[in-house]
Amino acid sequence: MVADVLAYFSETTEEYVRRRHGELKSKGFTNDEIFPRIAAELRSRRVAAPELSLRQLRRIIYG
Numbered sequence: 623m624v625a626d627v628l629a630y631f632s633e634t635t636e637e638y639v640r641r642r643h644g645e646l647k648s649k650g651f652t653n654d655e656i657f658p659r660i661a662a663e664l665r666s667r668r669v670a671a672p673e674l675s676l677r678q679l680r681r682i683i684y685g
Contacts, residue, residue, distance in 0.1 A: 635664065635671040639682045653680075 633641070639660055646656045657676045664671040674682075 631669070635674070636682050638664070638667075638671075639674075639679055643683050 642660050642663065643656055646659065651659075657679045660679055661674060661676060664674060
């Protein structure tokens with residue numbers, strides 16, 4: 623359990639975005655639903671990531 627907590631907090635913003643996008647995509651969400659949701663989640667994380675636009679989030683996923 624400690625390893626899981628440490629892994630969660632050591633995850634970079636880019637890793638988090640890619641992981642969450644994959645999780646939400648596998649649950650049937652569309653990109654139009656996913657990117658605003660991820661943006662909101664990033665603002666509410668314990669250590670908030672810098673504010674990213676929806677375009678920046680898309681670029682993390684699709685390059």
